[in-house]
Amino acid sequence: MLCDQTSACMNSVFVSDTRLEAHLEQVHARWQALRASIDLQARSGRVQAEMDPDAFDRMMTAASRAKSGGQRVLWLHRAADVVAGAVSRAKASACTKGCDHCCHIPVTVSRAEAVHLAAVSGKRMATAPAHAVRVSQELEQLQGDGYLEGTGRGRWEHHIGEACPFLSHGECTVWAARPLACRYHYSIDKDNLLCQLLPDKQAVEVPQLNVLAFTAMSWRILGLNQEAADIRDWFSDEA
Ligand code: SF4
16 A cells, blocks of 8 residues: 555556456456466465464454553554465465545544544544444445455445545555554555456456454444445545
């Protein structure tokens, strides 16, 4: 989710019309190859092998015992960083500096995380964000989507192609405080071919690390009854 201001980052985030046909052929070929191989299972397996479950459990336990929403967010971020360490050691993800496609798709943020982001960034958050739902509703949708190979776009797909308000010149300005949705978003492909956005918001499956169980645990600790909204609706200029 970081970009180093290459020309690809500064131009439109959508695949251009002139490249579209060739791009779709590559996408088709990539999925055929992935389905015919065990690469995705192998990468997931490597992450699992690199996980430190005791460290993860310690962070989750601390989160569940924390006295305030802010402390819960911090412990849950640390738990997510344990997973990040495993992904990095396993060399299992295409996500790398110089790529910010996923900063242009919907990003679900709970109220507790929005409060944390507002405190860290000094940006004003909406008191009643547009299109908000309960965290429980968002979790139900995620669980019904088939997370591993889903597009992961969910109910806020009208934001596809719109930069996250915390993305500046291709870099995340709140990296240490970025929400769980960003921390738990990993393509386990070999590069970002499938992450590139298509015109007219057509969906492409991206093979993601299946972290649904971690997301569900985290949201339960934060509180299923609170609101969730897209990051752009929490931090729109009108907020
Ligand atoms: S907070 Fe925004 S800019 Fe930062 S990683 Fe998440 S989507 Fe990208």
